[in-house]
Amino acid sequence: MEELKISARSKKMIQPAIVKYNGLIREIEKTGKKVYFLNLGQPDIATPPAFMEAVRQIDDDVLMYVDPKGIIPLRQSIVGYFKNYDLDYDIDEILVTMGGSEAIWYTFLTLCDEGDEIICPDPVYSIYREVAKATGVKLVPVETYAEEGFELPAKEVIEKCITDKTRAFILNTPGNPTGRVYTKREMDDISQLALQYDLFIISDEVYRDFIYDGEEFLSFAAREDVAEKVILVESASKRFSACGARVGFLATKNKEVYEGLLKMAQTRLSISYVDQVGAVELFKLEQDYLRAQLDEYENRRDTICEELRKIDGVVLETPKGAFHLLVKLPIDDAEDFIQFMLNDFTLDGETVLVTPGADFYFNEELSKNMVRISYVLKQEDLKRAAFLLRKGLEAYKSK
Ligand SMILES: Cc1ncc(COP(=O)(O)O)c(C=O)c1O
Known part of the structure; x- marks a missing residue:
């Protein structure tokens, strides 16, 4: 046997x-x-009480599957949250996921076939490495150093990592584990390489609201030059202290990518309706x-x-x-x-x-x-x- x-x-x-x-x-x-x-x-x-208050108001007789894209009130609420950052998304460009974690899986699965490569900084958020192993994606690290505040190296150094298998960059700003907030120079370099080599930019911005010393936050999503190339990974977990709600989402202007992500999401039919009802109120919270x-x-x-x-x-x-x-x-x-x-x-x-x-x-x-x-x-x-x-x-x- x-x-x-x-x-x-x-x-x-x-x-x-x-x-x-x-x-x-x-x-x-x-x-x-x-x-x-x-x-x-x-x-x-x-966690803001508004979450639980909204959940307590649910009086449905049956907890049903809901739209795999996420319930409309939540996607509307997210669109409103984005407006505070001058980010302009439509509800059909938002896909609600089970935390930012599920969003990472769908992005890798949608952009890459087995053996395809994604360039990331070293050190990197550890879950990307495990998702890469699970999805057959090769992560290609670009070294950064503590002594340099984990700044990305010059464009020419990053360019050397690009091969015919490269599909995307994955970056996390502000960063886990480094706390780095990417500067315009770093974002310009990545954007130029993405344009030159036709690569996607997976921008994990789950810590967007935590930027210190009055520094300005720059989002890849705000750049017109790479609008079709950016996939935002987002989450309610950190900004609203709601890790157990398991609500995250993806945002992209690229219709083909969105359709691909949605096909992944449709395999799990729906995410928790209850969590989404609570999260509607979180994304509506005042600045x-x-x-x-x-x-x-x-x-x-x-x-x-x-x-x-x-x-x-x-x-x-x-x-x-x-x-x-x-x-x-x-x-x-x-x-x-x-x-x-x-x-x-x-x-x-x-x-x-x-x-x-x-x-x-x-x-x-x-x-x-x-x-x-x-x-x-x-x-x-x-x-x-x-x-x-x-x-x-x-x-x-x-x-
Ligand atoms: C950089 C980064 N991205 C994504 C996530 C995923 O968080 P969640 O699945 O709770 O939304 C985390 C959680 O620690 C994180 O640090």
């Missing part, structure tokens, strides 16, 4: 570090040890709501950077956006240090969890002593977490 086999692609995939510690954490928490979670992009801020979130996260960013700089040997650049930063620690093996913090370290019954840089890097050499810190906790918790990190590093070095 032949042995039962599962796909090679599933064997190639790994558990991203952002979820792999979940089991261990549950075990540790059972012991009464408190863990400060700086490892997940899961904000601690209350004041988002400005308050921005102030809160800017303060959190300042606090975590200040506290981390107090630790000997820690190297970091102040991020310009999103709520993550990559930090170099004075150690040789970030994964080993993280295990130590979870299993062996405790101070007054507390410890802290961060994500190993290896989760985001193609270049292992660059990632060894790097960790990603997500500043998703209140300022006093961030202070305590940074203190625990300092004490943990001292204990680790003297072990």
Whole structure:
């Protein structure tokens, strides 16, 4: 008898570090040890009550499948949200997905056949790597460096990565894990290459509302030169602190791409009606709501950077956006240090969890002593977490 086999692609995939510690954490928490979670992009801020209020108003007798594109009131609400950023989309250019995560899958599946390539920066959001493995897409990394604030290299360097298999760039601005906000120079270069070589630009802008120091946000979606080439990946998760709502969406002006994305979406018939009803209200929230979130996260960013700089040997650049930063620690093996913090370290019954840089890097050499810190906790918790990190590093070095 032949042995039962599962796909090679599933064997190639790994558990991203952002979820792999979940089991261990549950075990540790059972012991009464408190863990400060700086490892997940899961904000601690209350989801706006408007979400639940709208859900409570649902009085349908039957929860039915709804339009695979997403319910019209939600797409209208998203179009309205975009207007605040001078982005002009029609409801038929919006496709609601189960989080930005599903949007990434559909984009890869729609733009690429097996073996096709997508160029991305290194480090990159780890889920792109797993989706690439699952969809048979090859991600081609362009190295960027912490010392240079993760700026994209010159156009000529990026151009060298383009082959006859290249279909697209994928960029995330403001960036996870780097906090980088791309400048006009970087966006001009990518746009020119996309035009010259006929490539798509997948622009993941789920952190659009988190840009600090009063910097202007530039969206690929606002550029007329590449209007037909841009596919926006979006989400309610971060900006509205609604990760569990599982509402994201895609936006594109390219009709053929939209049709392709929709065919993918039609295979899952519909996404949750209940979540969509709540999300209608989120995208209608006043700009004041988002400005308050921005102030809160800017303060959190300042606090975590200040506290981390107090630790000997820690190297970091102040991020310009999103709520993550990559930090170099004075150690040789970030994964080993993280295990130590979870299993062996405790101070007054507390410890802290961060994500190993290896989760985001193609270049292992660059990632060894790097960790990603997500500043998703209140300022006093961030202070305590940074203190625990300092004490943990001292204990680790003297072990
Ligand atoms: C850059 C980026 N894109 C997309 C997502 C997907 O988020 P969700 O599926 O919750 O919308 C995340 C979540 O962390 C992210 O950081």
